Amino acid sequence: MMRHFRALAGLLVLALVLAAAPAGAVDIRRVVSPGGIEAWLVEDRLAPIISLELAVCGGAATDPTGKEGLAELVASTLDEGAGDLDSQAFQSRLEDLSISLSFSADQDAMRGSLRTLSRNRDEAFRLLGLALASPRFDVRSVERVRAQLLTRLARNLQDPGYIAGRALWGRLFPGHPYGRPHDGTPDTLRAITAEDLRAFVPRRFARDALIIGVVGDIGADALGTLLDRTFAALPKSAPAYLLPDVAPLTDGRTHVVEHATPQSTILFAQPGLRRSDPDWYAATVLNYILGGGSFSSRLYSEVREKRGLAYSVYSYLAPLGFSAVWAGGAATANAAVGESVTVIRSVWYDVAAGGIGAEELADAKRYITGSWPLRFTDTAAIAATLVAVQIEGLGIDYIDRRNALVGAVSADDVARVARRVLDPEKLTIVVVGRPDGLK
Structure with a gap:
């Protein structure tokens, strides 16, 4: 059964995905x-x-x-x-x-x-x-x-x-x-x-x-x-969900948690963007270039491909109800932690300066828009998207408008958001393991 x-x-999923094209x-x-x-x-x-x-x-x-x-x-x-x-x-x-x-x-x-x-x-x-x-x-x-x-x-x-x-x-x-x-x-x-x-x-x-x-x-x-x-049997109303708005406390330092393991886990974060921020789509494109694009991202290229320092490295936008974080992570051998952290911070500085190439921008937008229908992997995922769109107040036509919003992002938009949001001095890092080479 x-x-x-x-x-x-x-x-049903196949039909819906094809229909979404x-x-x-x-x-x-x-x-x-x-x-x-x-x-x-x-x-x-x-x-x-x-x-x-x-x-x-x-x-x-x-x-x-x-x-x-x-x-x-x-x-x-x-x-x-x-x-x-x-x-x-x-x-x-x-x-x-x-x-x-x-x-x-x-x-x-x-x-x-x-x-x-x-x-x-x-x-x-x-x-x-x-x-x-x-x-x-x-x-x-x-x-x-x-x-x-x-x-x-x-x-x-x-x-x-x-x-x-x-x-x-x-x-x-x-x-x-x-x-x-x-x-x-x-x-x-x-x-x-x-x-x-x-x-x-x-x-x-x-x-x-x-x-x-x-x-x-x-x-x-x-x-x-x-x-x-x-x-019908549920209460008519519930107390409103309200928390104090809060900015993440980022000190820009590297913190070590000792743990007996042959490799280290690195997580990093700085303040991010709320989902309602008008620069959200430019930030989405920027994040793909920075670390969200797996094999094509700056972090992957510098940390993994050129230097072989980490098994994986990535970044992502994490909007919350009352805050927002721009975060990421990497996994590497203990001996490579010091250099990995140095390179991650260096990439953050470079991208924050707004140096995004035309090909990088085009590739990012092409991937983000092209992969959009594939995110609806089953009926539950589609229904969950309907819920997410309602929570964020994006409008009932958002699924059809979303790719146009990404497509409208310009090189100037990405450079402006990089300068506005990315802050290497606030990039706070946690390392769990027995890392070497940290200053």
Whole structure:
């Protein structure tokens, strides 16, 4: 059954990706249910599959002090029984009907994902609504999942990349929720009670807080009816998700975390751009040239190709709800860390000076626009894109406009953004390992 399901999903994805090629081909409908719940819908009848993605603003950054990991534990237990169905009965029902239902948490949002054959849509949506409105949080299930999260955390705390990430983000955002580990600590995970879980859900999941994207074999009228039926038992409204705006604290230094490993993990960051910044598209092109373009980027060319210093090197833009970071990383032998860091800083200086070639610019724009349809790898990814576009307020026609926005970026735009944003003096670096050659 699941193999048949995946085959049908593949057919639908292929159709949608091919349809996305010509401008204006993505038909997104704004559906508002009789009860006022909004969703964006891409209707496609080629295969009998429906994918739904949803989000509510406010995730791990809302965890109370001393209860870090709460959002993560909630997301991991929402599908562990609901209503009159205990964990085993709930999971059996999903499995019997080939329904995929999962939840996740990041710093700024809680997310849900549902995929079902259209003939099972009523039951699939019912189980989704039940999980959000009446989660059981039975002691046995909560303790089993808590033990799994503690085991995963213990394993992660031995991983150099994970250690580096916690160290870097803790330095960037001291005293702010973004600086805390989203998956908590052993002590904070153990401190979370079932009452904490039950109190968390209605504070975040409410009818007016839902951001929904749906793709597949369903029409607008049927979807509107299902939305009201699915989410009727949720609270009408939830508290607004608000945090203090914060600029990342970047001291421009290199910080070492000793760890017994034959190679070092390097992470680096400086202040970045919010998604709403008018220079976002120029920054996207610039980042591709700097370190986002894998084999064609400046960092790859200087660090990996010319000098063979690192196994990998990259950069990326990381906008958050209330801040923004321009970050990157590399992995290298301990003996090569000193030179790698020197070259990374040198590339940052060179690109910040605005020295971008015409061929680099053309290649970057060609790749970014050409790869855009391929980002929609399955129906869930398309639905997730609909959600992301809504969260960022980009407009319902964004998918069709996006490549034109990238195409309009000029060499002057890229040079201006490089001078405006890239700041080598603020590039803060964390190294985890036993590095040599650092000054």
